[in-house]
Amino acid sequence: MSVRVRFAPSPTGFLHIGGLRTALYNYLFARHHKGTFVLRIEDTDQSRYVSDAEQDIIESLEWAGIQIDEGPHKPSSFGPYRQSERKERYHKFAQQLIEQDHAYYAFDTTEEIEEMRERLKKSGNPSPKYDSITRQSMKNSLTLSQDQVQEKLQQGDEYVIRLKVPRRDTVKFKDEIRGIVSFDTAGLDDQVLLKSDGMPTYHLANVVDDHTMEITHVIRGEEWLSSAPKHMLLYKAFGWEPPTMAHLPLIMSPSGGKLSKRKAETEGIPVNTKEYRFGYYEPEALINFLAFLGWNPGDDSEVHNMSSLCEKFTLDRVSKGGAVFNYKKLMWYNEYYVHHHRTIEDLLPQIQQMFSASGLKANDATFLKMVVTLLHERVSKVDEFVPMGRFFYEAPKDYNEKALKKWSDQSAVLVKSFIGRLIEIAEQEFTAVAIKHALEATVDAESVGFGKVMMPVRIALSGQSFGPDLFPAMELIGKTECLSRMQTAVGRLG
RNA sequence: UCCCAUUUAGUCUAGGUGGUUCAGGAUACCCCGCUUUCACCGGGGAGACACGGGUUCGAGUCCCGUAGUGGGAACCA
Structure with missing residues (x-):
């Protein structure tokens, strides 16, 4: 089969x-x-x-x-696939259960059931339920006469159909993940199968x-x-x-308990798939991560695409205990998939759309391709291209706090010295290689380390203390704009 | 309170049939290297068999308790 x-x-x-x-x-x-x-x-x-x-x-x-x-x-042929559209079937089957004495009509109101619970609680029953004992004192087709039942049904009284759980029995079954599990029917209640609104419960x-x-x-x-x-x-x-x-x-949530909506939110974990969909997560990464949350292929491998997962998946390798959602592990997967499974070409349209959406005119395809290439390996989720790549399109409006700490007293002097060298370079010769030579000359002349000049320049250009390879970035930004940003920084930061 | 399930490092986990490849991998963390920065990458480090009994020559591995954790105890799924 x-x-x-x-x-x-x-x-x-x-x-x-x-x-x-x-x-x-x-x-x-x-x-x-x-x-x-x-x-x-x-x-x-x-x-x-x-x-x-x-x-x-x-x-x-x-x-x-x-x-x-x-x-x-x-x-x-197995449809319909919405239970609301299969209503008649449930009625038919519920009816069948009644006829075979496996279920019965119950006419009790919610108040009456509540009353019963209160009464039993007072007499020392900690978890009272509608079961083989209590059903004997309730209003149902087991306690009422057949005529009374018929009358109630005919006059349209509200009713539910309940499962007649056997008094003393043990239900045993094999769970593929847990092995044999067994339950005593004494712990079960006479589950409602058909609700008074005519809908079945989940169970039926x-x-x-x-x-x-x-x-x-x-x-x-x-x-x-x-x-x-x-x-x-x-x-x-x-x-x-x-x-x-x-x-x-x-x-499970990192703080314990089932990963509920409220818990997840306070712990910064997106809980709806929708949030991943519109949050620029890699679907393959999410799937890979989720697959490994409670299952593993039995070897040391960690990365599997969907078809590989399909091939390897078996129920006997599913673990039994709850698994805590580890957001950092998910991000590791996401980064891995961005780096290894997404090419520049395949990223371009998406990045362009994101840049445009945040008001940056990323129309030049060749330029954008360079930007994406420079940024690709240091991005862990594709929406990070925007904040990281913004400076390719516009001058920093302000300087990051962390970056400012790296702007020292001699920075302005060094940047000015570097500017002096850059001015010498012709506009069309403003290439990564040429810029590098200029920097080397500056470093030599000033007798300082590379970083003493590079960091302030980076801050001037991007407003940040980290980022992509600087020389090609400068080439892309262009001579005029680079000089302008450096001069602005010298002026503002001194 | 009752019922059920579950329990290897911070986290996800590997450890069919008990015996010096059994305490392994990944992530996270720390250190070193690479580098103009941040990341990537390479190398290294610290970190676990819940507890108590038993069975056995020998148990993370089997059995029983205890504890912790989780789920359920609806005319919700």
């Missing part, structure tokens, strides 16, 4: 970075086995529905290089859909491990073969 996996996000907001990793693992698993990767939208909670979310999910996956084989925008919907969509492997976050026994109970009740289960370790 061919492998079919699904990524089943809830459209309640932008695609979370943890969701992206879950999608990635599913995708890698699918591709490794030449199977199918399905996107299913779990929009059963109408109160939390966000209309742009689905589009964001699809675009984000696409940006990351995760190709969806089937989904709401790519239908096939995911079981019905995974089965009818012929999903072979359920690969999802560890937060679902606790409800997995309910799902196994459902498969059993339906008489269906459950798919293979694999619960992934969670991505």
Whole structure:
């Protein structure tokens, strides 16, 4: 049987970075086995529905290089792919469970359930729930007569359908990552399967859909491990073969706990895939980083593109413990991909667009190409080209604080001396080589080290204490502009 | 509080079937080198098997406890 996996996000907001990793693992698993990767939208909670979310999910996956084989925008025979559009199926199956005594109608109001919880808490039950014991004293089709139930249904009373969890039983199943896990049904509640608004809960919907969509492997976050026994109970009740289960370790925040939106923000970690998309991150770097957050190929290799990851990925190499999101490691990957996998040619259009967006006229393609070449190896994310390359297009408006500390008392004198040499050079001969000779002459004449002259010149030209190779940079900027900036600096800094 | 999972350096991790290539790699950090600066690059350094029992001639590796961490305990997914 061919492998079919699904990524089943809830459209309640932008695609979370943890969701992206879950999608990635599913995708890698699918591709490794030449199977199918399905996107299913779990929009059963109408109160939390966000209309742009689905589009964001699809675009984000696409940006990351995760190709969806089937989904709401790519239908096939297993559709529809939005749970809201599969409503009737859930009703039918819920009905079936009732008929087979695996589920029942419950008419209790939220107030009544709350009351029950309060009552049990007072009598010493720390975590009261609607279960095999308490259901006997509630309003449901197990305690009411058949006539009463029929009457209530007919007069349109609100109801839910609950799973009838067996009283004393042990649910055991094999998780591909964790091995055998077992749960006592005494710890489970009679999970609501069909809500009073007619929508299924996640639990019913995911079981019905995974089965009818012929999903072979359920690969999802560890937060679902606790409800997995309910799902196994459902498969059993339906008489269906459950798919293979694999619960992934969670991505943790550096300060501990699941990497939530709020936590991530306070720790400076972008949490929505969207932020990476529009933040000029390299998708391959993010993917490589995410793949290694909870998985590794078993050798000492660190860099893998998507196809290599597809080839190497297996569930038995996924680790069990939560993995802390390390932003610096991500940046290392990003830098690596910028340096090794992006050529100057491929960077040019993007850089030009960025320069233009920040008001710099980067129209000269040859000039821009030189700028990008000079900057390429010292940039770790492509948007850094702008602040680093700005001085190629305009004189610094002010001087960086750190840079100013390197402007010494003798700097002005040395820069002036250098200016004297540069003036001698003809405009058309103002080349990196010529400039270097001029500097050497200056250094000789003044009996100082290279740096004593270079640093002040750099500051004068760029306003900063670091940056690309200075001689070619000066050639690009041109004689007139260089001299003007140096004179300005001498005048302003003394 | 209950249930489940999990636990190798700051972080991500390698360590099928227990025995002087078992404590390795990467990142981060520190130092040195290269260099006009910053980075890149090259070299080096410090840093870990949660704790306690057991099984065994021998355990990071198996078993049991304890602790820490995380998840769950909804008509949310």
